[in-house]
Amino acid sequence: MIYDPLDIALMLAKIALVFFVILTLAAYLVFAERKVLAWIQDRKGPNRVGPFGLLQPLADLIKLLTKEDFRPIGADKWLFYLAPAMAAIPAIMIFAVIPFGAPLRLFGHTVQLQVADLHVGLLLFVALSSLAVYGVALGGWASNSKYALLGSIRGLAQLLSYELSMGLSLVPVVMLARSFRLSDIVAAQAGCWFIVYQPLAFMIFLISIAAECKRIPFDLPEAEGELVAGFHTEYSGMRFGLFFVGEYLNIIALGGLAATFFLGGWHGPLLPPVVCFSVKVLAFAFLFIWIRGTLPRLRYDQLMHFGWKILTPLALLNILVTAWWLVLRG
Amino acid sequence: MEAYLFYLLAAVTVIGTVLAITEKHPVHAIVYLVSSFFSLAAIFFLLAAPLIAMFEVIIYAGAVMVLFMFVIMMLDVGRSGDGLRPGLRQWLPAMLLAGVILALLGMMLAHGGWPAPGAGAAATLRDFSLTLFRQHGVAIEIISLQLLFAVVGALYFGKRRGP
Amino acid sequence: MTASDLRIVLPLLLLAGGALLALLSGGITRTERASYLVAYPATLGAALWALIAPSPAAASTVGLASDGLARLFTVFFCLMAATVLALSRTYNSERGLRGEEYPATILFTTFGMTALASATTLLSLFLGLEAMTFGLYILVGSDLGHAGSVETGLKYLLIGAFSAACMVFGIALIYCFCGTLVIGQAVQATLLPGAGSSLAMAGWSFMLIGIAFKLSLVPAHLWTPDVYEGAPAPVAGFLSGGSKGAAVLFLLRLLPAAGDAGLLRLPLWWLALLSMLTGNLAALRENRVRRLLAYSSIAHMGYVAVALVAGAAGGYQAAAYYAVAYGIISLAAFGAIAVLERTGCGATVESYRGVGSTHAFPAAVLTLALFALVGIPPTAGFTGKWLIFTAAIRAGELPLAVMGILATALSLYYYLRIVASLYFSPVAARQQPLLAPVERIALGCLAVLIIVLGAWPSPLLDLFSRCFNR
C-alpha cells in the first residue's frame, strides 16, 4: 500500500487538532461545571484567577502537577501507575471515529472531518467504552484500600450492567442506518434525525451514558458520602488529574456520540456543520452538569435493578418493535 | 507492512499469554490476558474479520475478563498468600504434555496435505450477515436460548435463600 | 423461513416455547406445578409431531433437516424428557429442590438434544451438543441442599468446557482444511481414506478427544463417577441415558457420511478396548451403587465404540439401537434408585439390603434394568450386545468382540451383587414411600419397553437400517 504524504500530513493535522480541542474543552468543562453548579446553587463559583476566573483551569493544573505523588503501602506498583492512563486513553481514542463536520474540499482533496472512518466504527465505540472499565477496576484494586476496592467493585458491576443497555439502545440506530459506519449513520439522518423515530432508544442511551460516565445520579463508584472518593481515594497529583480529566473527556466524547447517533451529527439548520456539532456537544455537557446540580444519588440496589429490570428489557422491546416496524414498512 | 504487523501482534499475543499463565496473581494474569486478547483482536482485523475483532474486544476483553476480575475482587482470591500456586512438580509434566501436543501439531503442519488454494477475496460484513441469518438461523436460536439459560442458572445459584 | 422449514423446526419451537412458558408460569404462580403442567405437553407434543408429521422435503435454509434418524431420536429424547419429569417431581419435592428452573432446564436440555439430532451443519451439531451439556450443568448442580451437588455441577462444567474447547479446535481445523461446515461434504473431504491430510487428521483427533469426554470413554472418564454420585437421581438417569445417547448420535451424524470410521478406526478401537476393560474392572471394586453404575456406563460406552469401529457392517444400526436401549435401561435403573433413595437407601450396595421384599415394584424394575445391563435375554440389553458383537465379528474385529464378551461375563458379578443384596439379605424395617402414580406409570413403561425392545427389535432395527443404508 502506498500512502500519499499529503494524506499523512492531513491525518496528523486532524489528530493534533482533535487533541488540542478536546483537551482544552475538557479543562474548561471543569471550570464550566463549577460555574454552573455555583449558579444553580446561587453562589459565584471560581472568580479570583484571571478575569471571571477564566484562568482557574491553569491554576488547577499547576496545583496538580506540583502536588506530592505518593503510593500507599502494599499497593500494586505497576497497576497503580497504569490505571489512570487506562481510564483516560479509551476516552481519547473514541474521538477517532466521531465525524465532527461535513467533508471539506481542501487542495483538491476531499477531507473527511473525522480521524478514521472505520466501517465498524459504532462497534469500536462500544469496545472502547467496555475497556474503560479497567481503569476503574484496577485503580481501586491496586490501591490496597478498602474504600477504593469497594468503589471499584461497584464500578465494575455498574459499568458492565449499563454497557448492556447502552449497546442494545444502539441496535435500532444500526437497523435504521443499515451501517456500523458513523459517517453513514450521520448521512442517514440528513432528512430526519433518529431521535424522532427512536425517542425511547435515545432516553435509554442518555441514561446509560450517564451511568458510563459515573455521573450523578449514578456516581456510586466514587460516592463521597459513603466511600470517601471511591476507586480513586488513594490517588493524588497528576494521576488523580488523569482520572478527573478522563471523566470530562468521556462526557465530551459521549455527548458527541449522542449527537452523532440521534441528533443528526453535524447536520443542522443555518449554522455551519462544525458549529452545529459543537453546539450539540456543549448542550449535552450542560445537561450533565444540570442533572448533577439537581438530582440526588441513587441507592446501589436501585441502580442495579433499574439497569437490569427496566432499561435492558425496554431496550430489547424497542429493538423488537423497530424490527417489526422496518419489516412492515418494507 | 501488514505481514510485519501480523508477526508483531502474534509475538505480543504469545508473550501476553505466557505471562498470563505463569503469573501467580489472578488479577495480573487477567491484565496480561486482556492485552493478549487485544492484539489477537487486531490480528482478526488484519485477517479481514473486523466484526469478530470488535466482538473479541467487547465480549472477551470487555465482559468475560471483567466478570473474572469482578469475581476475583469480590471473593478476594489471591490476597491470602500463594498457597494455590502450583510448584515445579505440576509444571514439568504439564509442559511435557503441552510440548507433545505442540510437537504433534507442528509435525502435522509440516507434513503438508494442504487445503486447496482458496478464494482471493475476503468475506465482507454483508456476506457475514447473510451467512449468519440465511444459513445458520437455528444456531442463533440455540445460542440465544443458551444465553437465556445462563441467566436462569446464574440467578438460580446466585439467589439468596433463607438461612 | 418457509412452511416446510416451520414443519421441521416445530418440535424445537415447542420445546423452546415450552421452556420459556415454564419459566414464566413458574415466576407468576410461584409454584412449580404450573411449570410441570406446561412441560409435559411440550415434550409429548414435540414427540408426537416428530412421530406423525409428514416428512417434508429436505430443503431447508435453517441448517436443519428431518430425516428418519433425526425424527426417531427426537421422539426418543422427548419421551425421555417426559419420563425424567415424571420421575423428578416427588423426588425433588422430598429433597427440597424447588423452583420452576428445573422443569424449564429439562426442556432446554431436550431442545439441545433435538437440535443436535436434526443438524445438518457442524455448527448446529456442535451448538446442540453444547446446549444440551449446558442444561445438564445446571441440572447436575441444582440440588442446593445436597452437599455434593453444586460442586459436581462445577466440576462437570469445567470438564465439559475443556472438552468443548478441544472439540471446537478440531472442528476449526477440519473447516480450515475443507472450507465448509456442511456435515456430508466436510466429512467426505476429510475422512475418506484417500482424502485425508495430516491437518484434517489433527482436526479429527481433537474432535475425538472432545467426544471421548462427553461419552466418558477411557482415558477421559474420570469425571463420571463423581457426577453420577452428586447429581439428583433422575438427572443422573437423564445424563446417563440422554446425554450419552446424544453424544453417540453426534458420531452417528458424522461417521456414516464417509461410509466407514476410516482413519478413526484405530483410535476408536483403543478407546473401546480400554473403556470396556477399565469400566468393568473399576466397577468390580466399587461398593457404592451410583458410582458402580457410572463405571458400568463407561463400559457400555465402550461397547458402543465397538459398534462404531464395526461401522458399515451393521455397526451403525447396532450403535443407534444400543444408544436407545441403554438410555431406556439406565433411566429405569436411576428411576428405581430415585424411588428407593427416598425410602432411606444410602449410597452403598449394603444399604439396599432387603428392599426386594419391602418395595417390590421399584426393586423389580431395578432388577430388570440390571439384568438388561448384564445382557440377559430377552431384554433390550441382550439384543443390543448381540447386534454389536455380531457386527464386530462381521467387520473382522474378532479380538474386540471376544474382549467385549469376556468383559460382559465379568460384569455379571457386580450387577448380580446388587440383585443379591436386594433379595437375599435380611430385611430391615423401612419407611414406606408413597409411589406417586406418574412414577409408577413411568417405571412401568420403561420396564415394558426394556422387554419389548429386546424381544421384538425388528421394527426399530428396520427403521435404523433404512436410515443408514441409503
Place this chain on the structure above:
Amino acid sequence: MIVPLTHVLILAGILFALGVLCVLVWRSNVIMLLIGIEIMLNAAMLVFVGGARHWGTADGQVFALMIMAMTSAEVSLALALVVHLHRKRDTVNVDALTTGSRPGAPEPSAGPLEEGPEA
C-alpha cells in the same frame, strides 16, 4: 491473504498448547482453569477466522461468533457456581471441592467483602 495460512495455524497451535498447559498446571484453581479454557477457545477462533479468510466464506466467522457467545454463557454460569460455593465453603480450590474441605487446604480469610455490595 497477508500471511500464509500455515503461520496463522502455527500461532493458533501455540496458543492452544498454552491453553492446555494452563489447564493442566492450574487444575486446582477454578479461575485459572477457566482462563486456560478461554485461551484454548481463542485459538480455535483464530483458526476459524484464518480459515474463513483463506476460503473467502463467512462460515468460519459465524462459528467464531457463536464460540464467543457460548463461552460467555459458560463463564457466567461457572462464576455463579464459584460464588455460590464460596459463600458455602470459602474456597476456589477444585481439590477441596469433592471430598469435603481438605484438611491441608489453605483457607482464604473472610475479608470485609464477604457480603458483596451487589447483594
